[in-house]
Amino acid sequence: MKIIIDAFGGDNAPIDVIKGCLLALEAYSDIELFLSGNEKILKEVAAENNIDISKIKIIDAKDIISVDEDPKEIRRSKNSSSMAVGMKALRSGVGDAFVSAGSTGALVVGSSVLVGRIHGIKRAALAPVLRTKNGCFMILDAGANLDCKPEMFVQFGIMGSVYAKRVLEINNPRIGLANVGTESSKGTESHRYGYKLLSNCKSINFIGNIEARDIFFGKCDVIVCDGLSGNMMLKTAEGTAKFLISTLKEIFTSSVFTKFSALILKDQIKKVKKTVDYREYGGAMLLGVSKPIIKAHGSSDANAFKNAINQARICVKQNIIGEMSKNIAEWMGG
Amino acid sequence: MKIIIDAFGGDNAPIDVIKGCLLALEAYSDIELFLSGNEKILKEVAAENNIDISKIKIIDAKDIISVDEDPKEIRRSKNSSSMAVGMKALRSGVGDAFVSAGSTGALVVGSSVLVGRIHGIKRAALAPVLRTKNGCFMILDAGANLDCKPEMFVQFGIMGSVYAKRVLEINNPRIGLANVGTESSKGTESHRYGYKLLSNCKSINFIGNIEARDIFFGKCDVIVCDGLSGNMMLKTAEGTAKFLISTLKEIFTSSVFTKFSALILKDQIKKVKKTVDYREYGGAMLLGVSKPIIKAHGSSDANAFKNAINQARICVKQNIIGEMSKNIAEWMGG
Numbered sequence A, B: 001m002k003i004i005i006d007a008f009g010g011d012n013a014p015i016d017v018i019k020g021c022l023l024a025l026e027a028y029s030d031i032e033l034f035l036s037g038n039e040k041i042l043k044e045v046a047a048e049n050n051i052d053i054s055k056i057k058i059i060d061a062k063d064i065i066s067v068d069e070d071p072k073e074i075r076r077s078k079n080s081s082s083m084a085v086g087m088k089a090l091r092s093g094v095g096d097a098f099v100s101a102g103s104t105g106a107l108v109v110g111s112s113v114l115v116g117r118i119h120g121i122k123r124a125a126l127a128p129v130l131r132t133k134n135g136c137f138m139i140l141d142a143g144a145n146l147d148c149k150p151e152m153f154v155q156f157g158i159m160g161s162v163y164a165k166r167v168l169e170i171n172n173p174r175i176g177l178a179n180v181g182t183e184s185s186k187g188t189e190s191h192r193y194g195y196k197l198l199s200n201c202k203s204i205n206f207i208g209n210i211e212a213r214d215i216f217f218g219k220c221d222v223i224v225c226d227g228l229s230g231n232m233m234l235k236t237a238e239g240t241a242k243f244l245i246s247t248l249k250e251i252f253t254s255s256v257f258t259k260f261s262a263l264i265l266k267d268q269i270k271k272v273k274k275t276v277d278y279r280e281y282g283g284a285m286l287l288g289v290s291k292p293i294i295k296a297h298g299s300s301d302a303n304a305f306k307n308a309i310n311q312a313r314i315c316v317k318q319n320i321i322g323e324m325s326k327n328i329a330e331w332m333g334g
Helices: A015-027 A039-048 A071-075 A082-092 A104-115 A150-166 A189-200 A212-217 A227-252 A256-276 A302-317 A320-333 B015-027 B039-048 B071-075 B082-092 B104-115 B150-166 B189-200 B212-217 B227-252 B256-276 B302-317 B320-333
Strands: A002-006 A032-037 A057-060 A097-100 A125-127 A129-131 A136-140 A174-178 A205-210 A222-224 A284-287 A293-295 B002-006 B032-037 B057-060 B097-100 B125-127 B129-131 B136-140 B174-178 B205-210 B222-224 B284-287 B293-295
Touching: A002 A015, A002 A082, A002 A302, A015 A032, A015 A039, A015 A302, A032 A039, A032 A082, A039 A057, A057 A082, A071 A082, A071 A104, A082 A097, A082 A104, A097 A302, A104 A284, A104 A293, A125 A136, A125 A150, A125 A227, A136 A150, A136 A227, A150 A174, A150 A189, A150 A222, A150 A284, A150 A302, A150 A320, A174 A189, A174 A227, A189 A205, A205 A212, A212 A227, A212 B227, A227 A256, A227 B212, A227 B227, A227 B256, A256 B227, A256 B256, A293 A302, B002 B015, B002 B082, B002 B302, B015 B032, B015 B039, B015 B302, B032 B039, B032 B082, B039 B057, B057 B082, B071 B082, B071 B104, B082 B097, B082 B104, B097 B302, B104 B284, B104 B293, B125 B136, B125 B150, B125 B227, B136 B150, B136 B227, B150 B174, B150 B189, B150 B222, B150 B284, B150 B302, B150 B320, B174 B189, B174 B227, B189 B205, B205 B212, B212 B227, B227 B256, B293 B302
Parallel strands: A002 A032, A002 A097, A032 A057, A097 A293, A136 A222, A174 A205, A174 A222, B002 B032, B002 B097, B032 B057, B097 B293, B136 B222, B174 B205, B174 B222
Antiparallel strands: A125 A284, A129 A136, A284 A293, B125 B284, B129 B136, B284 B293
C-alpha cells in the first residue's frame, strides 16, 4: 500500500519526517512511501545528513503552510504547499493514506475541500486517542466542529466505533455522549435529541451519557461530543495535569528529605505524566474523510512519525473507510 | 444583617447546618441567623445532641427537596420545602442573603422564580471559585445556562468583576473569555461577538480569550463562558486530578522503596490534592439574583457551613448586589 507523508509538517521537519519514513520502511515490508515537499530541499537535507532516500518517492511541492496561517489559505494562496499537494495526490489515487504533523486547521479544511468526505458525512471530526490506566479512549470531535447537529453525534459514534474495533482492537466498543449529567434528560436540545438518535443506531453499542469527570476512568471507549466540549475537555485535562505535576515538582524539591524521596520516585512520576499526555498515543485520526488521514503531533520525532505511518497502514489494511461508509449508508437507509 | 440557611440541604443536614450556624454566631457578631426547615425535627435534633439553638430563629418548612428530584418541582410540589420557604423569606425581606447545600438545579430554578433577578440580567450564573498555586479564579457560568447569548458573557463579566474585587479582594480583576484559541477570531459566532462586546465594556478589565489548558496558571481572575464549557472544564479538572492522584497512590505503594518515599511525601501530596479541589474554596455564588445566594457544597461539614455563612455576610457587607446592579444598568444605558 502507498502512504503519503507531508515532509514539511511539524517542528522537526523535514529531517525527522525523513528518518521516520526510513524507520517505517524497515519495520513494515508492505508499504511504499511518498514524501510531499520541495524536492530540492529534501535531497539537500538527505545529502547533508548522509541519508539515502532513494527508496522514498518525492511528490514535489514548492511551498509550506505554517501553523500561524489562516487554514482557509490551503485552498487559495497555499494550494501548492506540501500539505495541499499531498492531499491532492491522495485524492487522485497516488496514495491510500496521508500523514501530516502540520497545521490542524489547514488539515481539517484541506481534508474536506481537497480530499472529500465519506458519502453522507456532514463534517470530518478530529479524533485523538487518550490513555487511561489500563487502556485508552477516543474523543471525537476534539475541535474541528464547534457547533454540532445531533445527527453528527451519531455519525461520530459510527465512525469512532469502527476505528476502536479495527485499530484499537476493542471488542464491542462502548460509545458515550459527553454531557453535563448521566440522565437522558440532561444537556441542550442537541444532546437530548442526539441521545435518542444514538440509542436507535443499530451498529453501535451506545451506553448513554458520560460526564467529563469520568472520562479517564474507563467507562467508555469512544466519547462523542461537539468540538467545543471536546476542546474544553482535552485542554483542561492537559492543563490540569501540567499544573499538578509542576506543583508536585515544587513540593518535592522543597527540602532535603522530600528531594531524596522524589529522586526515588522520579521515574514513576514520569510514568504518571505520560499517562495523561494524549500526544503519546499516536496521531489523531481525521474521521469522515474518504481516505485515512492521520494528524501527527506537531512535536513528533522520527519514532512518532514511524508510529503515525503504521497507524495509517493499519487503517488501510483494516479497510476502516469501507466499513464506516457501509455503516453510515445503512444508518441513513434505516 | 440577617442570613437565612436551608437547614435540610446537603449530606450532613441538619446537624452540621446547626453546628455551622453556631460556629458562625460565635465568630461574627454582626449577624442574625434563620434556619428554614421543619421546626419539630430541628428542635428534636438539637435536643438529642444537647445543642442550644435558642439564638437561631426558625422559619418552619414542612418538606425537603432532594437532589434527585426535578429542580422545577421547587415551584410546584416542593413549594413548601426548606429551600423554597427559605428563598421566599429572602424575597419578602426576612433575610439579606441565603445559604443552601441542597440541589444546585433547584437553587438555580428557585432563585429566578422565587427570588428574582437583578434588573436587566437574563439568567443567573453559577460561579465557583477554584484555587491555583498562588491564588484563585472564578468560573461563570459553571453549568446553570448551557447555551449563552453573547450579551450574557458581558453580564457575567460585570458581575464576576464586582465579586472578585469585593469578596476575593483582587484589585482590577482580569476577565477572560474561555475559548478554543486566544485570537479574537476564534470560536463560535457567539464567542466572536461576545469578545467584541466584552472589549467595549468600560467597567471591566477584559484581557481577551483564554484556553482551557491555561485556566490554572493565573492568567486571569474571572473566566467567562457558557455553562456547557464551564461544566466541561470543571468536571474534567476534577476527574483529571482524581485520576492522577489515584495513579500516584498506586505507584507509591508498588514497592517498599516507593512506599517509604511516599510516606515522607504524604502531607505534601494531600496539599496538591487540595489545590485542585474547588470544593475547598467556599461555596459557589449564584450571580445575577437580586439578593446574595451561596450554594455550599453538598458534602459541607459544620466548618464549611460557617465559611459559607461568612461568604454571604461579606457579600451583604460589601453591597455587591448594589454595585452589580449599578454597573449592569450603566452597561445597558451605554
